[in-house]
Amino acid sequence: AQTVTQSQPEMSVQEAETVTLSCTYDTSESNYYLFWYKQPPSRQMILVIRQEAYKQQNATENRFSVNFQKAAKSFSLKISDSQLGDTAMYFCAFRMDSNYQLIWGAGTKLIIKP
């Protein structure tokens, strides 16, 4: 069975700093997708970034980038130049290529301080 682990329940950084959120996963599949979702206080789930396992290049979306280490089954999210609006719960999620269900991590609460 697939599992996703986020070992940081809460993190706090100053505005404009860089922060890295950790995520590890376990699977025997070779084709899969990894995601980072953001859930702000409004509770609307927003896709931050997506990574296909077959792609070696790390995905980036503006200030957000990932460090995907397939052999280590690690998928961390780096937020550069953090902003107050980045304050949210961040969830790491996994999906197999053959199944559309998402497997979720427990989440990391990120607080950006002014």
Added chain:
Amino acid sequence: GAVVSQHPSWVICKSGTSVKIECRSLDFQATTMFWYRQFPKQSLMLMATSNEGSKATYEQGVEKDKFLINHASLTLSTLTVTSAHPEDSSFYICSARDLDRYNEQFFGPGTRLTVL
């Protein structure tokens, strides 16, 4: 991007009554929708997978007679909480799979259910 709406955004009901929550994909057709439950400060818990025109697939431990799911069209799925009790109070979120966008799930804004 793809937009998913949920209605109502919040509802308060008396114990023993039934409540229906609607999930709509506004600008795409969704053959598959998912229903989640989220407890405070916790992750999403998948309740069921809803496929258009067929019966929903429920996760282990989810009572199908209590949480009725209907996916009658490619843009609408409904979750009905029957004979609601205070322990059913929670935040319910739906998502819809978009075939044209890499099969990504797009999420509704959620429904806060409070059962008195």
